Amino acid sequence: FxxxxxxxxxxxxxxxxxxxxxxxxxxxxxxxxxxxxxxxxxxxxxxxxxxxxxxxxxxxxxxxxxxxxxxxxGGWRLITTQLNNERVMLGPAGRTAGIYDRLHAWASKPGGDGVTPIDHQDVKRALGEIYSMWRINELLNWQVAAAGEDINVADAASTKVFGTEKIQYIGRLAEEIVGKYGNPAESDTAELLDWLDSQTKRNLVITFGGGVNEVMREMIAAAGLKVPRVPR
CATH class of the missing domain: 2.40.110.10 (Butyryl-CoA Dehydrogenase, subunit A, domain 2)
Structure with a gap:
């Protein structure tokens, strides 16, 4: 592939x-x-x-x-180095930031009924949760970037697992908020829902790009936590 x-x-x-x-x-x-x-x-x-x-x-x-x-x-070392970089690329903080920015902008504008979604506590809580995950993801990205050419395989795998799984959770959370407080008959809401739907479907794929997350967890355990490898 x-x-x-x-x-x-x-x-x-x-x-x-x-x-x-x-x-x-x-x-x-x-x-x-x-x-x-x-x-x-x-x-x-x-x-x-x-x-x-x-x-x-x-x-x-x-x-x-x-x-x-x-x-x-001597290709195996090149393959593993490339995969470490790819795994970080698959879990970027910017992807989460994109959802946060669009959801925050939508929630900050009054709807057709005059109600501003961000005034609701569960909308504020959802935005706060998404923001915190964005910043955690960003720190994980910077941790790997700071390593330069000597990227730790467990750090790269951790970034990938966190980023690719949290982005799916964040997408579902955003869809729930927009579905609850938005009116699909309004163009801004309809456009955001269509975009979130496409992102949700696309983000399913990245959990197995660069190595499936189940294998990533084994790598984190073995290389990062020094847990004995699972016998095959």
């Missing part, structure tokens, strides 16, 4: 270059030119109805030796 493969000029491809090596050894990273006639893709339409990702195929694709990234058979 390759996000953006339908727009890409090049694909970052992990492939086994030493079939005799043990599990995480013998993997190399190659850069594949998408103009190669053996490269193709088919779209995968996600729950939000959009085309973000694809199934990709490599039929007799040949890659020049100078398109090797790093050392031959």
């Amino acid at each position: 390759t996000t953006g493969a339908h727009d890409a000029d090049y694909i970052w491809l992990a492939c086994r270059t030493d079939p005799e090596a043990v599990k995480h050894k013998g993997i190399s990273i190659l850069i594949v030119d998408t103009k190669d006639p053996g490269y193709s893709w088919t779209p995968i339409i996600l729950s939000d109805g959009a085309h973000h990702t694809n199934a990709t195929y490599y039929n007799d694709v040949r890659v020049p030796a100078d398109m090797l990234v790093g050392e031959e058979n």
Whole structure:
């Protein structure tokens, strides 16, 4: 599954270059030119109805030796480093901030009945809860960013789990508030509900991007808390 493969000029491809090596050894990273006639893709339409990702195929694709990234058979370290960065990218505080800003702006304006939603205690409480999660998420992001190139795998996984699960909770909370105090016949409310619906559907996907959250929890336990690994 390759996000953006339908727009890409090049694909970052992990492939086994030493079939005799043990599990995480013998993997190399190659850069594949998408103009190669053996490269193709088919779209995968996600729950939000959009085309973000694809199934990709490599039929007799040949890659020049100078398109090797790093050392031959040294790709696993590159993969894990890239995944650590991707996991942080999947749990950004800005996504939560976007919901907070739009909900706060909507709640601060009087509706058609003259009532301002933010005057209700449960609306204030919801906005406060969303704001606190936004700031916690931001601190987790900054913690990983401060590590520079030496990102701790448990910190990256923690950021991803927190960000991707809280954004779903926040989306549901926002929808409940707008559904309770908004009038879908009013354009501002209808537009916000449509946007929240698309965000809720899209945010379901990111819990398994970069590694499913169940596996992330195992990584947090093993790498962060030094809990023995679960036997397979």
